[in-house]
Amino acid sequence: MPDALAVEDLRKRYGANEALKGVDLTVGEGELVGLLGPNGAGKSTLVKIACGLVQQTSGSAAVAGAPAGSLPANRSLGYLAELFRFPDWLAADELLQLHQKLVESRGGAAERRELLELVGLGEVPDRRVGQMSKGMQQRLGIAQAMLGEPKLLMLDEPTSALDPAGRRTVRELLETLRSRGVAVLLNSHLLSEVELVCDRVVMIARGEVVAAGAPEELSRAGGVEVTTGRGVRHFAQATREELPRIVRELVAEGEDVYEIRVLRSSLEDVYLELVGGR
Ligand SMILES: Nc1ncnc2c1ncn2[C@@H]1O[C@H](COP(=O)(O)OP(=O)(O)OP(=O)(O)O)[C@@H](O)[C@H]1O
Secondary structure, X not given: OOOOEEEEEEEEEEOOEEEEEEEXXXXXXXOEEEEEOOOOOXXXXXXXXXXXXXXXXXXXXXXXXXXXXXXXXXXXXXXXXXXXXXXXXXXXXXXXXXXXXXXXXXXXHHHHHHHHHHOOOOOOOOOEHHHOOHHHHHHHHHHHHOOOOOOEEEEEOOOOOOOHHHHHHHXXXXXXXXXXXXXXXXXXXXXXXXXXXXXXXXXXEOOEEEEEEOHHHHOOEEEEEEEEOOEEEEEOOOOHHHHHHHHHHHHHOOOOEEEEEEEEOOHHHHHHHHHOOO
16 A cells, blocks of 8 residues: 655755755655644645645655646545635535535535534534634535545644634544544644644754654653652653652652652754754
8 A cells, every 4th residue: 555645855946945855754544744844944845746736846756656746646635725715605515515526526415424524514514604613614624625535635734723622623533534544744833733633743944854753752851850858859861761760769868759750842842943943
């Protein structure tokens, strides 16, 4: 089974500006990957190449084994832009009907019903876009991107305009999609969101991958903090495995131990360190 997205040594030059300088990235079947990077890092360029909207200067990008931009590749992907605007007057079901025509899906009413249910709009197929909250519109957008059973879903900032409850709903939806084997490439600036939901994170800066791995691999250990009767002691290099020894030694020295905390730097700390935001 080919990867949902396989990008190798991808380069893109806009005149003198090299937006991508040899990026490697894969999104496996059913994997949820977060693409992080500051403004201008090259994220949109990468996504546009994968969608076939921009031609790379060199290197390769394949969607479900087919070259990006080809008909089989486009049939295998669903996309939702950050700023999308559906016509206010269309009802949820009508909007999906329109997009079924655009992507030549033969799923009919059954596909529309299933997707509306999946995104929690099963009860309101006749609700017009203009009468929906932002969260509902976002979920409708995801249902639209799911038409035609894509293997890869590319979502640009899907939760940035949502309140905490809306974010959680979209996060749960992404987890459902993953359990159905749909791969997702999530472009987001909300690091805490990415940390919560993604299997893997790829950070890009100035057109290059600067870090990649599971969120817990990337968030580095930050030592151990122990609150004793004489104050807080910080063991900067210590790991969780060393806790029993540290506590034994403190007790042997006559200290009373009240609290122990294993410290980790968050994904945000690592991100700011790597992309030079500080
Ligand atoms: N059509 C274009 N013509 C010329 N330069 C471009 C074009 N599109 C993007 N660029 C440049 O390529 C670089 C990468 O831009 P890109 O939009 O891919 O970044 P991004 O990571 O998506 O940023 P953001 O988070 O702001 O959306 C930037 O320096 C940008 O100015």
